[in-house]
Amino acid sequence: SYFYLQTVDQVVDFGLSSFLFLNQIPILHILPTFVPLFVLSPALLYLLSRNWDWSLPIGSLALFGIFVSDPNALSFGESRIFPMILWQVYFVFGCFLGKRVSEARIVDSNGQLMLACVVFGLCLMLKYGGYFSTIHDWKEAYNLFPKKFPLNTLGLVHGSAFLAFVYAVFRFVSNRVKSGNPVVTVLNLIGRQSLLVFFLHAYAVFAVKALTSIGATPALVLAA
Helix, strand or coil: CHHHCCCHHHHHHHHHHHHCCCCCCCCHHHHHHHHHHHHHHHHHHHHHHCCCCCHHHHHHHHHHHHHHHCCCCCCCCCCCCCCCHHHHHHHHHHHHHHHHHHHHCCCCHHHHHHHHHHHHHHHHHHHHHHHCHHHHHHHHHHCCCCCCCCCCHHHHHHHHHHHHHHHHHHHHHHCCCCCCCHHHHHHHHHHHCHHHHHHHHHHHHHHHHHHHHCCCCHHHHHHC
């Protein structure tokens, strides 16, 4: 177990296997999905900038066909807990939505925020309203249960509504703050590098656990 590494060799072996996606454990198991998407993003953004939008759904459908026949077709090492196909819909939809919104901006930030609040509020009621007996009976009768794992239609709607709500809030706020504001500058920087920070943080968490398990000094753990 990765919680009971006892020697430096075990730590090195565990770290190398994790970096190469050869082991599948909580938190690290999503990196084989996120890291390739992060690496591919510049090429995909270039295609979108050249109006080759069709290449994205075609490529995604090709991957879909591969993963339907074998969900772990592109995996190596241990089988993935978190198949890439689960995030394809979100990723493709996000690329197209991002491009269309940046080009059109049909809805003003006030209207967009109100619409996002209403839709996300309804989704929250659908997801968590089962604590009320009437809503619970209604959900049971029509099988209205949003799920993320495995992803279903209602789960997709709920997740998309949440992303739309977050986007609407930040757009509403950013339109009312001067572009030179240092807070906006920091938020923009965090937003652009968020995926990179996320998977580096995942490695850092397990590096600290590994160091602790082999008796590293508190100063070394703190530095890590």
